[in-house]
Amino acid sequence: MANKELEQELKKLIIDSLELEDITVDDINSDEALFIDGIGLDSIDALELGMALKKKYNLKMSENKEENKKYFYSVKTLADFIESQTK
Numbered sequence: 001m002a003n004k005e006l007e008q009e010l011k012k013l014i015i016d017s018l019e020l021e022d023i024t025v026d027d028i029n030s031d032e033a034l035f036i037d038g039i040g041l042d043s044i045d046a047l048e049l050g051m052a053l054k055k056k057y058n059l060k061m062s063e064n065k066e067e068n069k070k071y072f073y074s075v076k077t078l079a080d081f082i083e084s085q086t087k
Contacts, residue, residue, distance in 0.1 A: 006079045014075070017052035018045050030075040038074070046072060057082050 011025040014034070023039065032038040035046065049072070053059050059082065062068055071081040 003079050003083065006082060007075050010075050010078055010082075013052055013056060014049060018048055028075060030079075032074055034072060034074055034078075053078070053082070057086060059085050 007030045008025060011028045011030075014020065014028065015023055015025065018041070020039075028039060035041045041049070050061060050068075054061065062071075071077055
């Protein structure tokens with residue numbers, strides 16, 4: 001899957017799995033932080049998003065929280081992580 005397509009798919013997954021009614025796919029910049037400064041997701045959102053990603057893409061998350069933070073920084077970093085895991 002092309003990275004741009006995956007980014008669009010991830011944006012939709014974020015909105016749908018977290019029930020973000022006031023945000024559209026176009027509102028999310030692929031390079032923007034997802035947590036705190038960016039679209040303002042919190043730790044509960046991270047857990048829900050992680051579960052949705054595991055279910056959809058069959059991902060194996062690291063036990064290292066700092067490593068996971070890097071993957072979850074933005075839509076772009078998530079897309080890169082998913083592509084690296086699904087090759």
